[in-house]
Amino acid sequence: MKIIETTDISKRYVMGSEVIQALKSVTISVNKGEYVAFMGPSGSGKSTLMNIIGCLDTPTNGRYILNNKDVSDMTESELAEIRNKEIGFVFQTFNLLPRMSSLDNVALPLIYAGLNKADRTEKAMLSLKNVGLENRAGHKPNELSGGQRQRVAIARALVNDPSILLADEPTGNLDSKTSYEIMDLFDQLYSKGNTIVMVTHEEDIAHYAHRIVRLRDGLVESDTINPNPTKVT
Numbered sequence: 041m042k043i044i045e046t047t048d049i050s051k052r053y054v055m056g057s058e059v060i061q062a063l064k065s066v067t068i069s070v071n072k073g074e075y076v077a078f079m080g081p082s083g084s085g086k087s088t089l090m091n092i093i094g095c096l097d098t099p100t101n102g103r104y105i106l107n108n109k110d111v112s113d114m115t116e117s118e119l120a121e122i123r124n125k126e127i128g129f130v131f132q133t134f135n136l137l138p139r140m141s142s143l144d145n146v147a148l149p150l151i152y153a154g155l156n157k158a159d160r161t162e163k164a165m166l167s168l169k170n171v172g173l174e175n176r177a178g179h180k181p182n183e184l185s186g187g188q189r190q191r192v193a194i195a196r197a198l199v200n201d202p203s204i205l206l207a208d209e210p211t212g213n214l215d216s217k218t219s220y221e222i223m224d225l226f227d228q229l230y231s232k233g234n235t236i237v238m239v240t241h242e243e244d245i246a247h248y249a250h251r252i253v254r255l256r257d258g259l260v261e262s263d264t265i266n267p268n269p270t271k272v273t
């Protein structure tokens with residue numbers, strides 16, 4: 041089943057007299073349960089494509105179908121609603137609220153989803169357990185290691201059961217040992233059936249994914265199954 045389907049999407053930025061064609065024509069589909077890495081040099085259009093896939097922005101031309109809904113021409117508020125429901129975001133900077141415990145950070149999206157306190161706590165605990173951090177529920181971000189912070193951010197991203205986990209340079213702020221810990225977690229999440237779309241410029245990180253899409257100058261340069269994904273041992 042297709043979760044992501046883009047058809048000939050392009051994105052043009054106009055800045056004064058300068059026109060930048062960040063994406064030229066990108067046609068790509070991702071099935072439920074896939075684990076894909078988007079790679080490419082700086083300026084190749086990775087962030088632009090991620091922003092569109094994550095419903096943070098819309099394409100200039102072309103169609104984007106997300107989980108059977110055409111989001112190409114949605115308004116900002118429609119996009120926000122789809123985003124909350126369908127996408128779990130993970131960034132290199134974690135973006136946790138410093139004064140809140142892990143549990144409260146993870147429970148935050150459930151407030152917007154309208155759940156009562158008891159249900160929020162229960163779901164957030166489950167999500168923390170899912171990333172192996174149930175014993176850090178009461179810790180604040182500054183009482184956690186970088187890898188643990190990222191795991192809290194992943195628990196928060198997944199607490200609403202989104203269709204896609206969208207990770208933009210998820211290991212960008214982590215040392216290599218901690219990066220492998222996060223890749224190990226992604227492997228487990230993949231095994232449980234989560235759909236993972238990751239953007240990275242690091243070749244060794246991309247090789248944990250089961251499919252690698254390479255962008256260059258706003259076009260898909262290659263799109264291949266990774267026959268031998270790296271395993272954390």
Ligand code: ADP
Nearest residue numbers: 053060062080081082083084085086087088089
């Ligand atoms: P990558 O993530 O692969 O580095 P980007 O998608 O960020 O690539 O950028 C692709 C091109 O679009 C670059 O030339 C970049 O400078 C330009 N660009 C990206 N975002 C904007 C924006 N908001 N406004 C204008 N130009 C942008």
Ligand code: ADP
Nearest residue numbers: 053055081082083084085086087088208209241
């Ligand atoms: P990354 O590739 O690490 O995700 P960014 O998306 O922040 O980096 O930026 C990629 C390129 O896009 C940079 O060259 C940056 O200058 C350009 N860019 C990003 N956002 C804008 C913007 N709002 N206006 C102009 N250029 C932008």
